[in-house]
Amino acid sequence: MSPTTAGPVYEAVARLPLVDHHCHGVVTRDPDLDAFESLITEGAAWPRAGVSPFDTPVGTAVRRHCAPVLGLPRHVPAAAYVARRAELGWREVNRRFVTGAGTRVFCVDTGHTPEPGTTPVELARCAGGTATSYEVVRLEAVAEQVMARGTEPDAYADAVARAAQEAVAGDGVVAVKSVAAYRTGLRLDPDPPSAAEVREAARRWRASGHRRLADPVLVRHLLWTAVELGLPLQLHVGFGDNDIRLHQVDPTHLTDWLHLMSGTIPVLLLHCWPYQRQAAYLAAVFEQVYLDVGLILHHAGPPRSRAILAEALEVAPFRKVLYSSDACGAAEFFLLGALTFREGLGGLLQERVDDELSLKDALRIAAWIGHDNARRVYGLRGRDPEHAVDRLC
Template sequence: MSAEQLAEAVNAVPLVDHHVHGALVAELDRPALELLLTESDRPLPAGTTQFDSQLGFAVRRWCAPLLDLEPHVDPDDYVARRAELGAAEVTRRMLAASGVAHHLVETGFGGADVLSPAGMARASGARADEVVRLESVLEDLVRSGASAGQLPERFREALAGRTASAVGLKSVVAYRHGFDVDPRRPTDAEVVAAAGEWLRGCENAGRVRVDHPVLLRFLLWCGVDRGLPLQLHAGYGDPDLDLHRCDPLLLTDFIRLVEPTGVDLLLLHCYPFHRNAGYLAQVFPHVHLDVGLAVNHVGARAAAVVAESLELAPFGKVLFSSDAFGPAELHYLGAHLWRRALHRTLARWVDDGEWSTSDAVRVADLLGHANARRVYHLRDASA
């Protein structure tokens, strides 16, 4: 098989994006688009542009041709063409070009501003299933009037109902506290006491946002009890988290406690701790990882991150995700840049005689879709 044939094989993999959010419904002007090309939630410094970043360059290089523009087009011309086509058409083009065959859509963020799993399926022509965020289920339950004393039992019931057709669960404990949380399962009495304290704080703050460490532990263990694969944001994210507390190595005791249950844990994104995540995936049978989110933001350096994710982790434990949220450029680039990075990595190892071409193709299939189908018990669309 030639280098060109290897590239064709990687590009032909029907990707399962095992962690993604909905594409944005609204139209975007340039300032709004730029704010979605960074994990920062702060205004840009005067005289700077988010197009001057790895992700900004990638949008101009790889997304512009999908909008009938030349590569490296001027940002203003790109935004003008985007507005001319309209958000729905841009989304359709980007999703279709991504080559994603199955979206596992986490629905805990964005609400009606982004496409639902069904909306993603319609816009892309691909399959879509839901991943339910644990924290959102609890927050919705409290908004419906659940008291502290009712919370443990009512949450278990609510979670069972919300996940009746879901393929996985997600926790943002890394954002709400950090991984340096007590890994043990709390008692219901501890949960009730913590809920009373937390609800009083919610009343004072005027918002419902679960961040009490005892309640976060409760959610994690309810997720484990539910038996679905459990996704955990790790590493890089917006300024709402403390990055040094998002190293997945801090989860080691929790990982050990979960192991006898057989529930799979999926460490999402992981950058810059992806090598640490690779270690955990190697030594614990139920731990898996991806480098989604990072791939978009490192742009032309994606091959380095993808290669590093394949150093320690067994190849049956690494999955593809984009973690795209908002403009559909991120959904397309998450897939396109990952494919390019994977091909460059595999081709180098094949050229060096380290790998056979057939093994390279087989690993691309594992990472691109087969591992996700196994972990999430997904039916192959061709079956």
């Protein structure tokens, strides 16, 4: 056995209880083959092209690593895999995969609900009696609800501030999130918009009749609203669905904004690929910046997870890197996210023992990234919200 797939660090990471600091709910139905294929791709299913999302690195990983969890042989055909899912039923499927991840804390973005899925409470139940969940409030969803109520442009800024305060006052809320990357990209004027600019932008938005917030002035307003709220702010960076314009979501576009808001709130850069090196640089030079490499680990698959993590850890402070799965819809992604993270980090740190790191240092770094950093940033130590649960799905 290779020394980088065995050893005390590798084995410790394999047992490490995880804090998944950014994830979503999973579906509460039994999807057919077409629906499941849509769940496992960030793009779209392309039936007319004859191309299946199962014929991708993540699709291969589902058939290789998830099939045995359902009692199937490895590399089972896609149709048989989905049929077995339906045979077991979504409750049992969700329980097996979420429990199998070994995650003990979930920070759940509740602002993305393309179809009905589990709440934070229900997700924690899937993981068993010792699991806990918290909520992350998506600011664009808050603003869109304000506009949908028919709020006048002159009242928009105050209404958003009140609605955001009410949203984060809920039990178990530990952070807010912006998806500016999807709406405008990150090449934004770093300065806070004036009251007149916000009123005029709100007027334009209302006149357009569109529900979706996509005005750069109002996106900037939300980023500064987050600063006022005082909670950690999660920002999507890099890889995502085809709403993303990838060249516009390099996190270094945020440099001037980070200078302006320095010393206020933690900023957590999510997923980051292919900009994990740029995100690591920002974490190295700005006190308030943290990062993860998130869902790219299971989309690239176990063979590449070590290399991606190695790039993120080239210059990033070890106390600035967190774990997330960004699992959404398909419960398999909780398992695959944890598996690829453990394989990648465990192998990387084991490889560096006796070269760059002592065994003690490697074990500390693993614990920091797996759970301690998230607990510190989000203030989770000692918290016991109503989301703590004591039963399975």
